[in-house]
Amino acid sequence: MTLPVLLPILGAGLTVMGGRSATLQRIIGLAVLGTVAVLAAVLLVAADRTGPVVVEMGGWAAPVGIALVADRLSALLLLISTLVTIAVLVYSIDQRIADYGRETPSTTFHPMYLLLCAGVSLAYLTGDLFTLFVAFEIMLSASYVLITRRTSASRIRSGMTYVTVSLTSSLLFLTMIALTYAAAGTVNFADLAGRVGALPEGVRTVLGLMFLVVFGIKAAIVPLHFWLPDSYPNAPAPVTALFAGLLTKVGIYALLRTQILIFPQGGVWTLLLYLAAATMAVGVLGALAQNDLNRLLSFLLVSHIGFMIFGLAVFDAAGIVGTVLYVIHHITVQATLFLVSGLITRRTGTVAIDQMGGLARTSPALAVLFAIPALTLAGIPPTSGFVAKLSLLQAGAGAGVSTAMVAGVLVAASLLTLYAMARVWVRVFWGKSQPPQPDPDPDDELVVGTASTPKPMIAAAASLAAVSVLIAVAAGPLSALSARAATDLLERTPYITAVLGEGS
């Protein structure tokens, strides 16, 4: 149970020590993540059969000690995230081999990558607020290094923006913990659920809003999204894919967990509903204005965060099911898109859409690989995006007039997503083919403009696309699983009794 956290940290240490041998680093990385994936699958089965799995660290009982809890939601997200991290790791190893040869080790990449995975696992599994803070810090400090390592002059500024914004949100998180502790006298989620309910309404609202702001910055909810399109696009493709796939989703997960467990709403949560509508609209309109492929994808990411919080705003079982399905689908699809975008820029040497063209002829494999996640993101049936969107729309239509109207925004945003993707398709894959641009920063990590696409990298991206297709194929069982997870979440008692024992 603690292994999904400890193994990557141990692996990170080993990869530092084995820093001279590239092969050793790669084997350790893949072995660790593979084991974590198996463990996550086992946890998911256990949590689904017998209820939440709880481990109390150091033998201290729950409200005092640190508890790790795996219920259906966290185990499911852990499994999907780990699959994505494996695929991205394979991609970046392939990239490294293609650019620098089989023997060149990288001293920082593997340790930081594994540390980030450890942070993500801990964030999913933790049962108290302060450990969640520590998990975020592990995850973020690793991400600071990944986004700024071997950077060039043109990219360091965006790294600075990212670090500054993340640090500010971390300090707000700390403030929030202090206020919560002062008000409720505990940081354990299950314990908070009972105690916050007894607080005066004003205090409860302030705390609830603090939680929304802190996790809203991580999840990039409009109007707290500005940092995302400025920082993500400038990192190397595998790093961006990892961030886009996982970091914002961890924010969404934290929102889901805390808001439902600690601040349950009676009905539709109107504030979040409007925020969801604004996020969808601002994100997709921002995407349409972009010429930079990675910035376009980042704005689409912001837009689709709106889809996820829409399900939470509806605040009933159907809405939560939609959110869970959407998060699962989006983790895989967004990561695939950024990996493919990395392949495209590698081939063309530029991220400017208007300087590309004719890739469908020169690299048909890339075209197919872009088309699958693009259509999935837009939600064309029978892809996984369609399944997730359908359940969100059903939830929206079933919960009243205001949610139905926001569901209309959701449909419009999906269509505009399709339009943005079609624009990319026409400019990049059709038209006259253009010669690759030279690499403007030959000194930095990234090699672009090679006019080649190594087969192993394509295979790695394709395996991730295959995962998203698999999600569509397994939509039935997955929906049923999400429905059980949503019921558990909304009932709250299975989680609370699992952590605190029967007496509470």
Added chain:
Amino acid sequence: MITINVSMALVVGVLYSVGFYLLLQRSLMKVLLGIVVLGHGANLLLQLAGGPPGRAPIVGDAPTDSFTDPLPQALALTAIVITFALTTFLLALGYRSWVLLGDDEVQDDVEDRRVARRERPAAAMDTEPGTDEADEEEALSPRW
């Protein structure tokens, strides 16, 4: 019920306002100082959440109401270590930015700069080619 004394509340307030003021500055060094001050403010607030200041956290077998809650102190200790580590990282980042760029300015939002550029009269842009406008143009066009 936790009581908080006014002077501590004032100190926390001052630390937060100074921290946020510095955070809004251009230079990464000032931002860094802001984050340090803000970190102190947050840690102090965490301490105060554990009860009135001046008591020891654990006093042998003494009755529980004679010592303060040890948990916030443990939390604050962890938070201090994390803030410390990240301060070092920011210092390194500021240095790297200074080596690469000659300054450590944290830039504006890209879309903001794009909008600001559009609102400037077109005539001004024509008469001053090669100055700041050209740099701006270069900075806004997609990289690589």
